[in-house]
Amino acid sequence: MNIFLTGGSGTIGRAVLTRLVERGHKVSALARSQASAALVEDAGAQPLRGDIGDTATWGAAALAGDALIHLANSFDSDAKAAEDALATILKQALPERGSPFRLVYTGGIWLYPDAPPAPLRESVPFAPIPAFAHVAETIGRLERIDALSLAVVHPALVCAPGAGPLEEMAEAARSSQPFVTRAGADTQWPLVEAGDLADLYVRAVESQEQLAVFGCGVEAIAVAPLVEFVAQRLGRSLSLERESPPADLRPDLDIAAGYALSQTVSSETARQQLGWRPRFTDAESLVRALIPAPD
Template sequence: MNIFLTGGSGTIGRAVLSALVGRGHRVTALARSDASAALLREAGARVVRGDIGKLAEWLDIALAGDALIHLANSFDADAQAAETALVDALARTVPDRKTPFRLVHTGGIWLYPENSPVPLDETVPFAPIPAFIHVAEAIRKLQAIKGLSLAVVHPALVCAPDSGPLADMARAAESGEPFVTRAGAGTLWPLVEAGDLADLYRLVVESDRRVEVIGSGIEAVSAGDLAALVARRRGADIRLEREPAAADVPPDLDIAAGYALSQRASGEAAGRELGWRPRFTDAESLVLALVDAPA
């Protein structure tokens, strides 16, 4: 397939690009900076220089291919405006196409509410934190566009060796500083390893099904238990410090509020509908794989 990728230099994007190139797909990726362009070329992508908010620089190229995987979102005011502009542009252009256009859009676990012991699944209505309201609205509008073959992936908290909650905890263990978070020790987090999530995106884009799936490899682990596992692996204590909401950050830009949600989330539908089989389904194996032990 000829696939256009936004957000290809981010944590999820790097893993998705690797998964797509590894399967022989031809990937064109959007890059705003020289550093991102170099990283993307090294990973095997053709690069288009441009800004996510300047659609004239890249959207026609994306629409000339087989699919667009949209991962770019900085959750600031500019990103919200860019998201609205992209949805509006697709609503104007896609219905005129002779064949449906495949869009794989990124939602998120923080579109969903806190939940009971029963894991969240795709049937649960959205109840987004304020910073995710624009994402929920974008998905609603995209679902109504005639001629758009839409799939939506809702990642759990994404973990990679250099980013995500495990990496942040490992850095806290090394520095001796507290791990500062909006969560309490008992707050439950669903997790997914970046490579596992990338495989889900690959399966989704290769399918022609209109699906909406949660990408959660580990249904839930408490922040306290996760910190204990990382501390044991690093051979150092980790002290959790709960921080309040920042008074100077408006709610619609307060992305960190999501860490305060206590959630369980199931990836069962992704396995049933697409054959997704994440490698990491328990927190201990994920920590062993991603967190280096002290030398």
């Protein structure tokens, strides 16, 4: 397939890009900076310089191919406008294409409610934190575009070498500082390893089913034992410190509020519909894989 990728130089994007190239797809990726363009090119894809909010710089190139995987969302004051622009160009351009167009859109578990009575399934109504409200609105707009073949992937908390909550815990332990977060000791976090998540995105883009799936390898673990796993791996002590949101931070810009959500997530839909089999399904093995043991 000829696939366009936004967010290709990010934590998820780099893994997705690599997996797409390995699968033999021709990949072009939006790059905001020269450094991002170099990362894209080194991974075997064609970079296109532009800004996610300016669809005039990349929209035509994206729609000229077979599919778009959308991984870029800034969650800043410009985020809603950028997502609106994406939905608008798709609604305007796709009816004239005359051929199917696949979009894999990135949602997130923070679109879903806190402390569900049972593991979350994709059919549960959205109850987003304010910073995710525009994502929920965009998904609703995309679902109403008849000419669009839509898949929505809802990643859990993404963990990768050097990035994500496990790395943040490790950095705190190495510097003898507490791990500071919005979560409490008993808050349940779903996790996914970046390579496993990349495999799910590739399966989603290669499928033509209209679907929504959770990308979640570890369906839930309380934060306190997760902190302990990291501390044991490094042979250091690590405490947990719960922080409050800054008083002057607008709720619609408070992306960190999601860490306070306690959620258990089922990955059954991704397994059944796409044959997804994540390698990392327990937190301890994920910590061992991503956090190097001290010499």
